Amino acid sequence: MTDATHDPALRSWVESANGHPEFPIQNLPLGIFTPPGGGPARAGVAIGDFVLDISAAPVDEDMREAAAGGSLNAIFALGAEPRKALRARLSLLLTAGSPQRAELEPHLQAMADCALHLPARIGDYTDFYVGIHHATNIGKVFRPDNPLLPNYKHVPIGYHGRASSVRVSGTPVRRPKGQLKAPDADAPRFAPCERLDYELEMGVWIGPGTVLGDTVPVGEAEAHVAGYGLLNDWSARDIQAWEYQPLGPFLAKNFGSTVSPWVVTPEALEPFRIPQPPRPPGDPAPLPYLLDPQDQARGAFDVGLEVLILTAAMREKGMAPHRIALSNTRHMYWTVAQMVAHHASNGCDLNPGDLLGSGTISAPDPGGFGSLLESSRGGKEPVSLPSGESRRFLEDGDEIILRAHASRAGFASIGFGDCRAAVLPAN
Amino acid sequence: MTDATHDPALRSWVESANGHPEFPIQNLPLGIFTPPGGGPARAGVAIGDFVLDISAAPVDEDMREAAAGGSLNAIFALGAEPRKALRARLSLLLTAGSPQRAELEPHLQAMADCALHLPARIGDYTDFYVGIHHATNIGKVFRPDNPLLPNYKHVPIGYHGRASSVRVSGTPVRRPKGQLKAPDADAPRFAPCERLDYELEMGVWIGPGTVLGDTVPVGEAEAHVAGYGLLNDWSARDIQAWEYQPLGPFLAKNFGSTVSPWVVTPEALEPFRIPQPPRPPGDPAPLPYLLDPQDQARGAFDVGLEVLILTAAMREKGMAPHRIALSNTRHMYWTVAQMVAHHASNGCDLNPGDLLGSGTISAPDPGGFGSLLESSRGGKEPVSLPSGESRRFLEDGDEIILRAHASRAGFASIGFGDCRAAVLPAN
Known part of the structure; x- marks a missing residue:
């Protein structure tokens, strides 16, 4: 079922996301990255040419905690409902006009400057x-x-x-x-x-x-x-x-x-x-x-x-x-x-x-x-x-x-x- | 190369080890166990009908630390020399007449009362x-x-x-x-x-x-x-x-x-x-x-x-x-x-x-x-x-x-x- 997060008219305050061939606001894929300044690897979401640090975003606390690990395993383990809620929340946060823009901007990194890692510890x-x-x-x-x-x-x-x-x-x-x-x-x-x-x-x-x-x-x-x-x-x-x-x-x-x-x-x-x-x-x-x-x-x-x-x-x-x-x-x-x-x-x-x-x-x-x-x-x-x-x-x-x-x-x-x-x- | 740890005349103060068909003092295999009282899984060595808690034994500190995890991966990673040193040490500690007997006895558990676990987290x-x-x-x-x-x-x-x-x-x-x-x-x-x-x-x-x-x-x-x-x-x-x-x-x-x-x-x-x-x-x-x-x-x-x-x-x-x-x-x-x-x-x-x-x-x-x-x-x-x-x-x-x-x-x-x-x- 598609919902408001799929609306093609949705635009992000992250300008590069609008019309981005891979990562417009309708995508919001998850990954593991290290920001340019270093520090532990953590979960992020791709938005245009940027990565938003989920572990530092105002999302559900369980999700923020799961995002702080060096792999997506913990987020994967949470299942569909928390993942859907995260998507809905990130979509709102990243939509043009979001009141949280100023709070989020420090946690937005140019993807080209980040190290991107294997998304998960692969068991099998x-x-x-x-x-x-x-x-x-x-x-x-x-x-x-x-x-x-x-x-x-x-x-x-x-x-x-x-x-x-x-x-x-x-x-x-x-x-x-x-x-x-x-x-x-x-x-x-x-x-x-x-x-x-x-x-x-x-x-x-x-x-x-x-x-x-x-x-x-x-x-x-x-x-x-x-x-x-x-x-x-x-x-x-x-x-x-x-x-x-x-x-x-x-x-x-x-x-x-x-x-x-x-x-x-x-x-x-x-x-x-x-x-x-x-x-x-x-x-x-x-x-x-x-x-x-x-x-x-x-x-x-x-x-x-x-x-x-x-x-x-x-x-x-x-x-x-x-x-x-x-x-x-x-x-x-x-x-x-x-x-x-x-x-x-x-x-x-x-x-x-x-x-x-x-x-x-x-x-x-x-x-x-x-x-x-x-x-x-x-x-x-x-x-x-x-x-x-x-x-x-x-x-x-x-x-x-x-x-x-x-x-x-x-x-x-x-x-x-x-x-x-x-x-x-x-x- | 065989050494003193292989001496067939070697006897243990753990009486059941002497003549034991599996675990005499010349064997000393490693495993992961939970003692009868519960607590975290840890590394042990089989000696006769008993398990000695390596994480509580007077062995090299790196080894004791490696033994405290819930798998043998850390001990495996240390390689041959530390493993050989552990064997030599355990052999001495468990030999009949060892002055450490009293110190070790509280950390010796009947194998039948322990839970034995998968030895390692298996990657592949x-x-x-x-x-x-x-x-x-x-x-x-x-x-x-x-x-x-x-x-x-x-x-x-x-x-x-x-x-x-x-x-x-x-x-x-x-x-x-x-x-x-x-x-x-x-x-x-x-x-x-x-x-x-x-x-x-x-x-x-x-x-x-x-x-x-x-x-x-x-x-x-x-x-x-x-x-x-x-x-x-x-x-x-x-x-x-x-x-x-x-x-x-x-x-x-x-x-x-x-x-x-x-x-x-x-x-x-x-x-x-x-x-x-x-x-x-x-x-x-x-x-x-x-x-x-x-x-x-x-x-x-x-x-x-x-x-x-x-x-x-x-x-x-x-x-x-x-x-x-x-x-x-x-x-x-x-x-x-x-x-x-x-x-x-x-x-x-x-x-x-x-x-x-x-x-x-x-x-x-x-x-x-x-x-x-x-x-x-x-x-x-x-x-x-x-x-x-x-x-x-x-x-x-x-x-x-x-x-x-x-x-x-x-x-x-x-x-x-x-x-x-x-x-x-x-x-």
């Missing part, structure tokens, strides 16, 4: 695989005769990733070494990855958790979501191809994952909910534990997703990042509620600060493929860049930037903020 | 697959034509498990529900697991961690190990068979894992190190990053492993648990140092309190298979129990008990303590 990180076009494309590379496995349309496939190596946007990623084996080689060798790739994913931050043994009805699953962000699930395709059988990806993925610093709340995304796209004729219906009429009616998102690249040569020439993919969250075969309900369906506990990845979200057309493995068709067809360069896979110095924007007539557009990182050479 | 849990007989046996069930995949003898195969659902011995495990699909069924159904299984594993607790991007030479890898325990990686074989392609086990494993409460230090296991068993002729040599002469010379362990079962009917009849498998850690194809070096070989960071599982350690003979899937040959040949019952897979009320003991002429035998849990019916 689970990566799903709900981008069906990606699953089909990548399946063709690893299993040409059998791209989409028989379980795909029944099971929201997921696996556990590495929590410790998730880093916030801006932290470079070092090219991993690993065992590589060409299909025609007799034996593997240990060398720097030669097929380094990005993956365009939506991140889901878990809010109130569950107790081990409990399940979550799909109709109630979104109550456990605290917000959304962007996730780059860096992947070493050559390491992956050799190691992934029979237990799944391991060193091919756990050398680093990048998340955007801002957590866009479910409330901010409210205007951009759409019906879950109908399954193609012949596809099986989800099992009852994954099926809820309300979730089918508005469980998907219409959020545009972009991948941009900035190579070292482009940077040297002063060129802008070049967009290499344009996709949309509507290409998820399973909804977030289905991911959460499935995850808890065996009694596995979820905890505040857990991170779920959607899996790579590719559009059906080549212009919307969410990884180079897909765009270059397994490395066979290099992707051309305006700098005259081309890429089969990533090279050292390449920076990948993920972006997300949501727009709808009658509402202010909002963005997720950049999820970016550059590739460092192998050690 | 990684499960390996180094039991080659298990990998071969289970490969036969899932891939009859291709049991041991081509990467097995090159790569210490591992994958990320769920950290949040690891529980200490004694916590029951609830039978999960999940998607089950018989090979000849048209579609899956959602129902309680019908092929619930245990897995006999050694757990490895990580001590000092690493920095993201750094690697660990295999010759230095054991410096990152804080200790060892037992791990039951409960597995829902029917859920696993349907979900595991292409990204590995997920809901089949993450509904619960059980660890033993006591962390047996590398020092206590020193007398039980043996050469890594030679690879069968024709097997490839490990790649250089996994090969260290010292590790090959003494990187394995000679620790006997047992699985026992106590069914509800056996419990009712007053019967003792029945041993259904007898194995040994020497059946690991890769050493712990190789597991650690491989894990960090791509720069993935390790942190104090991380848990590594060895994977199921089966002996080559059927009497030493570490899971029911193997013992019952995929459920085809039920295992007979002395109660007149039989088991293809686990039934509600079954309790599984893992045990480990190390013995060698000229040294006192030590044990790991029970890793046990009973199966609760599905919700």
Whole structure:
């Protein structure tokens, strides 16, 4: 349900927020930052080009206390009602003409001068695989005769990733070494990855958790979501191809994952909910534990997703990042509620600060493929860049930037903020 | 190197420790406990049938402080030298005739009256697959034509498990529900697991961690190990068979894992190190990053492993648990140092309190298979129990008990303590 906080006519006394492509007053995403003067990391809200320190704002005292910790875990744990109340309060405080402007201004910092941190202490990180076009494309590379496995349309496939190596946007990623084996080689060798790739994913931050043994009805699953962000699930395709059988990806993925610093709340995304796209004729219906009429009616998102690249040569020439993919969250075969309900369906506990990845979200057309493995068709067809360069896979110095924007007539557009990182050479 | 703390003639003034099958004064494993009177959880050392509160003992002040937290993470982070000094000190304090006996006695609690907790806050849990007989046996069930995949003898195969659902011995495990699909069924159904299984594993607790991007030479890898325990990686074989392609086990494993409460230090296991068993002729040599002469010379362990079962009917009849498998850690194809070096070989960071599982350690003979899937040959040949019952897979009320003991002429035998849990019916 949209409310006064979504009113597109709403303007902020923080002038840069008005018409801001990411952070107008209708967005109000949460993050963890250190102000330019230093001090402990704390929770803030992005407003235009600024960050407001929530721990110093005249908001509910429980919330102010939760905001003083160095992670959003405590705010996530509070759940939907306090989070909604915070949004309503911040919207009022930041609206043009607010009588609290003078009180707030000392706690407003230029975002460019702040250090932005990982939003949460991540207990567990689970990566799903709900981008069906990606699953089909990548399946063709690893299993040409059998791209989409028989379980795909029944099971929201997921696996556990590495929590410790998730880093916030801006932290470079070092090219991993690993065992590589060409299909025609007799034996593997240990060398720097030669097929380094990005993956365009939506991140889901878990809010109130569950107790081990409990399940979550799909109709109630979104109550456990605290917000959304962007996730780059860096992947070493050559390491992956050799190691992934029979237990799944391991060193091919756990050398680093990048998340955007801002957590866009479910409330901010409210205007951009759409019906879950109908399954193609012949596809099986989800099992009852994954099926809820309300979730089918508005469980998907219409959020545009972009991948941009900035190579070292482009940077040297002063060129802008070049967009290499344009996709949309509507290409998820399973909804977030289905991911959460499935995850808890065996009694596995979820905890505040857990991170779920959607899996790579590719559009059906080549212009919307969410990884180079897909765009270059397994490395066979290099992707051309305006700098005259081309890429089969990533090279050292390449920076990948993920972006997300949501727009709808009658509402202010909002963005997720950049999820970016550059590739460092192998050690 | 063994030292005075390993002297088999050493006796403790804690009488029950002398000749104790698990916790003689030569063992001194660490754990987290709450004394019978309540109060905060703290670190203790097992000595016979008792626990000594380390946070109240006359040990190094840094160590006493580290011991006052509710987990062993701080002690793990201190590393080998402080841990060795603690062992030497505790050995002296607990030796018969120690002048500190009167000072220590108030801080000694009957283990049976204490609550024993998870030893550490687990950041990430990684499960390996180094039991080659298990990998071969289970490969036969899932891939009859291709049991041991081509990467097995090159790569210490591992994958990320769920950290949040690891529980200490004694916590029951609830039978999960999940998607089950018989090979000849048209579609899956959602129902309680019908092929619930245990897995006999050694757990490895990580001590000092690493920095993201750094690697660990295999010759230095054991410096990152804080200790060892037992791990039951409960597995829902029917859920696993349907979900595991292409990204590995997920809901089949993450509904619960059980660890033993006591962390047996590398020092206590020193007398039980043996050469890594030679690879069968024709097997490839490990790649250089996994090969260290010292590790090959003494990187394995000679620790006997047992699985026992106590069914509800056996419990009712007053019967003792029945041993259904007898194995040994020497059946690991890769050493712990190789597991650690491989894990960090791509720069993935390790942190104090991380848990590594060895994977199921089966002996080559059927009497030493570490899971029911193997013992019952995929459920085809039920295992007979002395109660007149039989088991293809686990039934509600079954309790599984893992045990480990190390013995060698000229040294006192030590044990790991029970890793046990009973199966609760599905919700």
